[in-house]
Amino acid sequence: MRRTASVLPLILLGLGVFTLVLGQLLDRYVEPRVKRTPVDVATDSVLTGTGSYFDTGALQTVHGKRITITRRIVGDVAAAERTGNAVWNVSTQIDTPTTLPLRDPRRSFQWTTERWVTDRRSNLPVHCCGEQPSFRGDAYLKFPFDVQKRTYQWWDGVLGGAVPLKFSGTEKVLGHEGYRFTGAVAPRRTGVTREVPGSLVGRPKQRQVAAEQWYANAGIELVVEQRTGRIMNARLAPRITLRAPGASSDAVTLLASDRVEFTEATRRTQVAQTARDSRRLEVLGETAPTLATVAGGVLMAAGVAFLVGGRRRRAVQEDSQSVDRTHTGD
Template sequence: MRQKIGAALFGLGLLCVAVAVGLVWLIVPALKQVPYDVTPPDIVVVAPSATFVSARTLPDGDPAVTVETGTLRSATGIKPDNEAAAELAGSLAGETLIWNVYQATDWVDRDLPVNRAESRIALDRVSGAAVEWDGQCYHDMEAVESGTTGCEAGSIAYAGQLYLFPFDTKRQTYQYFDGILRQSLPMLYQGEEEIAGLETYRFEQTVPQRELDMDEETLTQLLGFLAPEATTATMTYRASRTLWVEPMTGGILGYREQQRQELVPDVGPPVVIFDATFQYDDATADAVVEQASDGRAQLLLLGRYLPTGMLVVGVLVAVAGLMLVFVRRAVAPRSAEDATGTAS
């Protein structure tokens, strides 16, 4: 009977060890992929005391372009396109998210729209980085427009990180996409900081001042209102970004972006047409922290605590089973000898 119990315990111990190994090598890697059915929370950033250009139509029908100061609010909403993702083939199949992204920037003080944009992007489910896909697009819309209107496939080539960092983010430099320059630039690891009780990696990106390309119509309109004596001008741009990333999930728990653009006419002083520092609003900060906390807790439970516990229990149970089997076998011959000696 003891031998049977020992064998059963040994088998149970091996099962626990096998489950622990399965959790680490099979279940957890599956969890370290962004699910298709997850819709990220809306991301809202605000910039108090921002300087920006406001283009609008006056009551008499004439256009007006002025430089204003006030609070800007920019909201980004994401809608996963699972049908498009399911149709991907080759190396993208099963490994790629397709997201429709909508952005709206408003002048809070006057409750007026400033900018609307939409885009489509393909992201790797593990690294969170943009991947090559011929359906990528970006479209600036008139503030009064809504819905998907004119986001033409191939109008942009996204690369690097945008909305996510990799699961198990490393202390290294990543490429992060600059939407103004439409290219990815280095984002450097700068240290560790704590946000809402969670350890994060701080990354920083600096975009040195450079000139931007402008179409002739936009340039003419800006000069007509902001530098009427000039005949031509250049547009300069510089920026800096700081991101605080929870490394286990790749969630961006803190965000700060500073942008400055100047119109530099050939006559007269430069005109600041955009100068703003954006950060998460309170609701966004709470939402991203909660999402990262839940994801981190699940990964720790299934990837560390549960496998470790099952491994320890499995080894102990298996050893106990072996001890029952071998102790029984060792005792049995001695009992036989004792019985023989007594009979003689």
């Protein structure tokens, strides 16, 4: 019985030290290694809205039509394991009511493919591994972890440049709160030219003209989850036009919409993934280390209390035995 009592404080102290160390390991080593951009991704996001587009069959811009933008992201796991970076292959297609039923990106209104390489911790671009195009900024398909209330440089693939998005408060998406970032793009040349009939851009005497492509976006709104940097909702107002070389005004509207936004299904998927990843980071980075620290402190305090109490009891017993021997001697 005495041996059990003397061993118990040591067990409690040992458990306390172990739990405290475990809390520090979770906070300093485990959580930072979990807080990395995933590499084995395979997701679709869809934005829809009403707008205008150039009908090549009718050779004119039609209005009030449904526009669908589908973005597919597939991670290149082999390249990621080889380089330690996040390598994502991205396919973006724009569809009209005519092309959407075809379900073939090659027959869509517009189709682009990209390859993004980013640092898994900072989300900054890494220029390697067949990256295409070479991009700048600190936010694109996602924001960095632990999003701050500041301005971020968001890469706009159509523009081919970074757009400053400022923090504009908070907004809830399906009950999950996120940071809202907003910005806009004034009309700007993209550097792309398109060979079109001269008559299409006000140059009837020229058979073919290398028309300039211009781009604007009247309203970029992204709602981002603070802990993970995931984009839970996106609203855009793109406008892509053509101008005759050196002209100061648009001649043809290729695509325009006052608002395209994530579909309900995409928002639900994004929020579900965000909630799962956010809870995981919260448990590993906050809840578990805090509980481990508290529990470790309690166990160590209990062990010390048992040790002190045991010493006091032994001291009292020894004094009592000493007194008994004295009385016996008398």
